[in-house]
Structures are given as C-alpha cells and as structure tokens.
Amino acid sequence: MTVAHTASNSGEPSGQRTASLTVENVTVTYPNGNTALRDASFNLGPGTICALVGVNGSGKSTLFKAIMGFLTPQAGSVRIAGLPARDALKKNLVAYVPQSEDVDWNFPVLVEDVVMMGRYGHMGFLRHPSTTDHEKVTDALTRVGMTDYRNRQIGELSGGQKKRVFLARALAQEGRIILLDEPFTGVDVKTESAIVGLMRELRDAGHLMLVSTHNLGSVPDFCDQVVLMDKTVLAAGPTEETFTQANLELTFGGVLRHFRLEGSALHDDEDTRGVTVLTDDERPVVFYGHQQNETAPVRPKSDTDNSNDQDGEK
Amino acid sequence: MNELLVPFAYEYMVKAMWVSALVGAVCAFLSAYLMLKGWSLMGDALAHAIVPGVSGAYLLGLPYAAGAFIAGLLASAGMFFIRQQSRLREDAIIGLVFTTFFAAGLLMVSLNPTSVNVQTIILGNILGISDSDAWQVIIISVISLAILIVKWKDLMLVFFDEAYAQTVGLNPTWLKILFFTLLSACTVAALQTVGACLVIALVVTPGATAYLLTDRFERLLMISVAFGTITSFVGAYLSYFVDGATGGVIVTLQTILFLVAFLFAPKHGLYASRRQARLVTADGGEPVALKEPTV
Ligand SMILES: Nc1ncnc2c1ncn2[C@@H]1O[C@H](COP(=O)(O)OP(=O)(O)O)[C@@H](O)[C@H]1O
Ligand SMILES: [Mg+2]
Numbered sequence A: 001m002t003v004a005h006t007a008s009n010s011g012e013p014s015g016q017r018t019a020s021l022t023v024e025n026v027t028v029t030y031p032n033g034n035t036a037l038r039d040a041s042f043n044l045g046p047g048t049i050c051a052l053v054g055v056n057g058s059g060k061s062t063l064f065k066a067i068m069g070f071l072t073p074q075a076g077s078v079r080i081a082g083l084p085a086r087d088a089l090k091k092n093l094v095a096y097v098p099q100s101e102d103v104d105w106n107f108p109v110l111v112e113d114v115v116m117m118g119r120y121g122h123m124g125f126l127r128h129p130s131t132t133d134h135e136k137v138t139d140a141l142t143r144v145g146m147t148d149y150r151n152r153q154i155g156e157l158s159g160g161q162k163k164r165v166f167l168a169r170a171l172a173q174e175g176r177i178i179l180l181d182e183p184f185t186g187v188d189v190k191t192e193s194a195i196v197g198l199m200r201e202l203r204d205a206g207h208l209m210l211v212s213t214h215n216l217g218s219v220p221d222f223c224d225q226v227v228l229m230d231k232t233v234l235a236a237g238p239t240e241e242t243f244t245q246a247n248l249e250l251t252f253g254g255v256l257r258h259f260r261l262e263g264s265a266l267h268d269d270e271d272t273r274g275v276t277v278l279t280d281d282e283r284p285v286v287f288y289g290h291q292q293n294e295t296a297p298v299r300p301k302s303d304t305d306n307s308n309d310q311d312g313e314k
Numbered sequence B: 001m002n003e004l005l006v007p008f009a010y011e012y013m014v015k016a017m018w019v020s021a022l023v024g025a026v027c028a029f030l031s032a033y034l035m036l037k038g039w040s041l042m043g044d045a046l047a048h049a050i051v052p053g054v055s056g057a058y059l060l061g062l063p064y065a066a067g068a069f070i071a072g073l074l075a076s077a078g079m080f081f082i083r084q085q086s087r088l089r090e091d092a093i094i095g096l097v098f099t100t101f102f103a104a105g106l107l108m109v110s111l112n113p114t115s116v117n118v119q120t121i122i123l124g125n126i127l128g129i130s131d132s133d134a135w136q137v138i139i140i141s142v143i144s145l146a147i148l149i150v151k152w153k154d155l156m157l158v159f160f161d162e163a164y165a166q167t168v169g170l171n172p173t174w175l176k177i178l179f180f181t182l183l184s185a186c187t188v189a190a191l192q193t194v195g196a197c198l199v200i201a202l203v204v205t206p207g208a209t210a211y212l213l214t215d216r217f218e219r220l221l222m223i224s225v226a227f228g229t230i231t232s233f234v235g236a237y238l239s240y241f242v243d244g245a246t247g248g249v250i251v252t253l254q255t256i257l258f259l260v261a262f263l264f265a266p267k268h269g270l271y272a273s274r275r276q277a278r279l280v281t282a283d284g285g286e287p288v289a290l291k292e293p294t295v
Helices: A060-067 A085-090 A111-117 A131-143 A159-173 A189-204 A216-222 A245-252 B002-009 B011-036 B040-049 B051-060 B064-085 B090-111 B118-123 B131-160 B162-167 B172-193 B205-213 B217-242 B246-264 B270-283
Strands: A021-029 A035-044 A048-053 A075-080 A094-097 A177-181 A208-212 A225-229 A233-238 A257-261 A275-279 A285-288
Touching (some): A021 A060, A035 A075, A035 A225, A035 A233, A048 A189, A060 A075, A060 A177, A060 A208, A085 A094, A094 A159, A094 B162, A111 A131, A131 A159, A159 A177, A159 A189, A189 A208, A189 A216, A216 A275, A216 A285, A225 A245, A245 A275, B002 B011, B002 B217, B011 B131, B011 B205, B011 B217, B011 B246, B040 B051, B040 B064, B040 B090, B040 B172, B051 B064, B051 B090, B064 B090, B064 B131, B131 B162, B131 B172, B162 B172, B172 B246, B217 B246, B246 B270
Parallel strands (some): A048 A208, A094 A177, A177 A208
Antiparallel strands (some): A021 A035, A021 A075, A225 A233
C-alpha cells in the first residue's frame, strides 16, 4: 500500500499550514456487520485537490463519514489538522458537500436557509445569524452564481444548481478542509468546469479538498493527488505516479469499459503506440502505449497548456 | 350571543380549553419534525406503548406521568435499538414494539380491573381532568416547549442532514435522544386530552397541513403551532356543546382545516397544481423552475 506524503505546492501561504488530513488504518463496520472499509490509510497536506476514485460501493461515502466522525471507526484513527476529528469539527475546520442521494430534496428549506446552515458553527447558543453571517451567505451564493435562486425551495432546482447550493454552504462555513462526495454526478459540463474553477481557487488559497468522482478523465486535469479505493485504500499519492493504467485496472477490476486501438489503426507513421481508453461511466481516461509506465494519462483537450504536446511526447 | 360564552363560566371548561391548547401547541411543534422523516407513526406507537406504564404507575401508586414516561422511553429505545441492530424497516419495527407494549398494557389492566379506567387512557378525559393531573400536563408541556424553542434550529439541522450537523459540531445522537424524550413526554400529556387513539392526529395533522402551506421550515413551525393551539382550544370549547368527546372534536377540526389546505393551498394545493399544469401545457414550455441559469 502506498502512503504518500504531499509535497505541498511551493508558494503556499504561510499560516495556512493547518489544512492536513491523516487517515491511519481506518476500519469501519456498519451495525449490520458489513465491513465497508478496512485498514485505509493516506495522508494529505494543504493546497491539495485529491480525487477519491473507486466503483460504487467501494466505501467512498463511508470514508467521508468516518473522517467527519459521523461513523466511528472500529480501528485506526483520523486526524484533521493534527487534531482528533471531534476537536477539528468543533473548530469548524471541515466542510462537507453530501452526495445527492443523501439529501432530502422535499425538505422545506430555501436555498439561502441551506447556505445559512454553513454558518451554524459560528453562531451562538440560539443560532441567531449576525450581519456577518448574512453577508457570508450572500458572498457564497454569489461565488457559485446562485443569488437569483436564493428563495427557491431546494427541490425546485436542476442537478447542477443543487450541487452549487451545497458547495455554497461549504464556502459559507469557511472550512479549511472540504469533503465533496460526487459533486459532478448528474451535472453538465459547464457546471462541472465552474465547480472545478472554484476548487482551483480554493486550492490556491491553501484549502485541502477530497473529492470522490467517477469522471476519470478529468482527474489528471485538476487533481494533484489520488486515492484509489476498493473497500480499502489500494493506492494513494501524486496523480502522475498513482493514477496509472495498472492501478486503475486494479481498482475497477472488470467493471471498467476498456477500449484498445493499436497504433497502426490510428495513424500512418512510426509511432507504434496504441491507445487505451478506460471509462467508468462518465469521462473516459486515455492512455498512450501498452504499459502504464510508458506515459502519464493524457489530459483532456480543454486544458489549454496541454492541447499540443501529445505529438511532442517521446 | 350569551349562550356562546357559557363554557367560559365553568372553571372545568376554562381549564380544559387552556390545557388542550398547550398540549396542542407542543404536539404540533413535534409534528413538524416527525412528518419530515416519515416517523409520524412513531407518535401512535408511543401513545399505545405508554399504556402499561400508566397502569403500572397506578398499581404502584406513582404519578401516572412518571410511569407513562418511562414506558415511552423504553419503547423509543427499543425501536432505536432494533433499527440499529437489524435490517428491519421502520414500519415493521414500529408495529412490533407498539403491539408488544400495548398488549402488555391491556394484560396488566385486565389483571387489575380496578386499577385504571382503560377508557380514560384510550379516549382521554380532559373535561374531567383532576387538578394534579392538569398540573402534570402543564409542567410537561411548558418545559418541552421551552426546550424546543431553544433547540429548534439544531434539531432542524439534524433532521435535514445528520452528517453535516456533525461537521458543525452538533451531536446528532444526543439531539435525537432529546427529541424522542420530548416526544414521549408530550404523548403522555396528549393522552389526557385526546386519548391514546387520537394522539397520532395531534402529532401528524398540524405539521402535514403546514407543509402544504410553506417551503420554509421556520414558517412551517409557526403555522403548525398556531394551527395546533387554535384547533385544540376551539375543539375543547366546542366539545361543551356537543357534550363530551373533546378528542373527537379537536381532531375533526384539524382534519377539516387540513382538507381546506389540501385543496386550496396557494402553491402545493390541488387546485394550484392543476392550474399550473394547465398554464404549462398552454405555454408549451417548461415550468420556470427547471430552466438552467448561466454559470
Ligand atoms: N448504513 C449502512 N449500513 C450498512 N451498510 C452500508 C450502509 N451504508 C453503506 N453501506 C455499505 O457499505 C459499502 C460502501 O458504501 P458507500 O461508502 O456508500 O460506497 P460508495 O460511496 O463508494 O459508493 C456498500 O457495500 C454499502 O452497501
Ligand atoms: Mg457514495
């Protein structure tokens, strides 16, 4: 098992080193006896976006809930910013964006009420919002472009809008560590890139984000770390080293759709490398060559600094 | 005109109206939460599960409220425990626990026929409530209301998103225990006004009605509580004229108002939805709510 220590990005703002996350040998068994997570370990530092990749049922949501202390691990420990999870939560260090299935969309709350929930940890005993709280809610709604919808009941939104509301709640909370459970599922490409843009801004501000996703193709695009899961952590570390064809095949077993096109079928030149396309159910990931160590995964065309160097490689 | 003021001339009627109103208010407060989780039947289960506690208390010469409350807590704990430890669904668990307790209660009553009037428990008897019982009900209701007024937002967060409640430093387990303790206590109080059979109405109808009228939890609470208070007060008042059966009158009133809301609620009522559906098909367009904004 690979346990990677983040080589934190250079130029990281000082005084914001607090955002770190250590998961050590965590085992979670549900009351019905189902062990959803066994001996999971990894380690992340500030200024990081880390992808959490695995098939459905591989324990991604379970891991999030264990990090938040909502599920108590049978073994192992979680430390957030060097503190036990409970203390870190009291300090409002952790914000959480739940997967859509975990939200009751018929609940009688408006968009702004949900975002205001992000401020509860900052409020007093009676949870009476201050002027600052109202301002932060408005700011958060503006950042995700949802101000026009603040008086909507949450069930009356599209998939992408729903995600943005919960993202705004995390922003309003101002947690240094943000856990996002499948924020791209059921979201159009435009909203996805808006969310990714926001996450990049947060990374540059020193936040630590752990994001579960099925969009394998966009992982190399915006994630600097990857944790691969199947009821345990199979591999964890920097994207270039960890997000390899071999590791992905290990993670997904036979579940992935797998296409392979040989070099000669692709182009008429000396380049004999074939192309391997791996896809879970959303954006595919593309590898050149036969073996994972031959090249890193190809980044999507949308990434401007990368659109031309495919030919230049090797 | 004077005839309408007659109930206010009797001390027992005035007491019945105010106590009913108070109980109606707390139950309505709780109903707003129960409905959201599909836990409404829990109120019914508790009301029946309390019966052995009441008869046990009479048997031992304890205040009935103490016995009822203990039985209620045991029943909630039982349901919670089975939920955690088994794969059974909520409805099966509620049914199991509720019938077990109720059967035990009936057995105890039948073995000690003189100890307690079953009819009082099942149908309630607010018009004949003794002063000491009335005080028990008042104390339970006032304390519960006070706790709810302080904790309503924390409870809302736990009901909406437990995992998130944890991340902002709340303790969902504690708050749920608090909620079910309050529910048990208020069921005991409601037993006096409407009886075990109709407690379920007090902890369902006000919340369900308010849910049709607003999309905002704070307002839902206010509407629900106002609704529960007024219907209970007026119901007790009207029961003077129809002679008895306070519980029946209160619940009938609540049902009538629920039907009105069901038909005419501005947004979620039957007519409103029909009208909207017609508008949309006439336009040939999508309802506004579904349009995607620019990012
Ligand atoms: N409340 C629960 N009780 C029992 N088993 C559960 C519960 N929630 C999830 N599981 C099981 O744990 C495993 C991991 O689930 P989950 O963490 O939701 O996976 P993912 O988010 O990766 O799809 C699955 O096998 C699932 O059935
Ligand atoms: Mg999940």
